[in-house]
Amino acid sequence: MRWRDPVLLIVLLLAAWQLLYLAVGDVALSSPARTFRVVTAMLGDPRFLPHVQETLLAFVQGFAIALAIGLLLGLTLGANRLSGEVAEPILVALYSIPKVTLYPVILLVFGIGMPAKVAFGAIHGIVPISLFVMNAVRNISPVYLRTARVLRLSPVETAWKILLRAALPEIVTGIRVGFSLTLIGTILGEMFGAQRGLGFLLMQAMSLHEMERIMSLTLLLVVFASSVNAGLLALERRLA
């Protein structure tokens, strides 16, 4: 019965979409059936795949950077009380600013192209990952840390053998949040000053007023983001 509710939810959302379509008509919305047909056609179109590859490539690089820096920062700040207290309000402030306003700065530093997209995706992901990892490490029982000291583990060994493992469930939460934010950052980065990628296609479809394409691209992104999120959520529940 675990699957009943999600399936019901999807049916409900599709019904709401269809009803909205019947209410506002072809000009403003494309119907679910038509959108699915356009998605299938798009996925079979050889001109479409390079855009997907471009976005995926930017996203994977950005996410890898966000993971590496976020984990390193989170572990360090979590293990060292004072530096954690110094950095936390700064990180929270960074989390709450509309990062899109910083995009021109990124473009000026990196120039238009792949590096700017990767950097923009990464800065979206770094902050939440480090915040979650920091709090996870702080909540580790002090007994583990004392044991590490008794066993004379080096800082790197302590991080790898104790901190990472003890804090794993919360770290997965951080990775899940970081995943979605990095994706948002990458897509946003493609919406301005890019010639390729899904974000670029979205902006192009918007300026050409192609409702079907806008909705198909949005649908693809939503399905991709929610399925990865659901997978990570299931992993989180198994670890907890």
Added chain:
Amino acid sequence: MSLPGLIRAGVIVFLVGMLELLCRTGVIPSITAIPPSAMAEALFGILASGKFTQDITVTLRNVSIAIACAMVAGIALGTALQSLPAVRRIFDPLFATYYAVPMYAFYPLLIVVLGLGDLPQIAIGFLLAVVAVLLNTLNGLDRVPRVLLKTAQVHRLGPVRTALKVRLPFAAPYIFTGFKLAVAYSFIGVIGAEFITSNRGIGYEIAFAYNNFDNRVMYPMILLVLVVVISVNMSLHHWEKRLLERRRR
């Protein structure tokens, strides 16, 4: 000031000072960035000249509308869902994946549906904020002690009065956390949407200045956004701390 606070101030002063130095010595060319002192000076000039007063007012107004709508809708929906567990179970997966969905991907759609006015920006801010309010309302309502509900029953309060007099007041600190998030998300949503496509607002002016390589406008406006958002969030954070401390007593 506490020791971490002092170090934090020191770190920030050091970073700003480094940026100032790198810009003044030309290591960072002026086409890339202008020194922080010049940013602040230009910002005062802009604010005094009143050139962007209308944009600033429009943005702040749209953010406020988005927050207000998100609060009303979030609390109402949260209260309703909490009393309907079967419906809530169906929507749980939606809330769990809600913030994974790139909300800006809906912006083109919203522009086509709502037109190119202020509405699409408000809608993005609202959509980002409303679920945070809803989830925190649910969280607070879930924690109302049974004894309070029984007392309400003894006093023969109806479901609406129980919600208004007992459940929502108890959940207030949790709802405040939702409010704090709603403020941050509404700013992110509205200014981000203005930046993508719009015809006025702070985000629009930043994008416009960028497209014209006008760093003397772009950087001060970015600074303005940072200062406004960070000070609003910090004062809310302090207020929340005080609220929680009062409850603990």
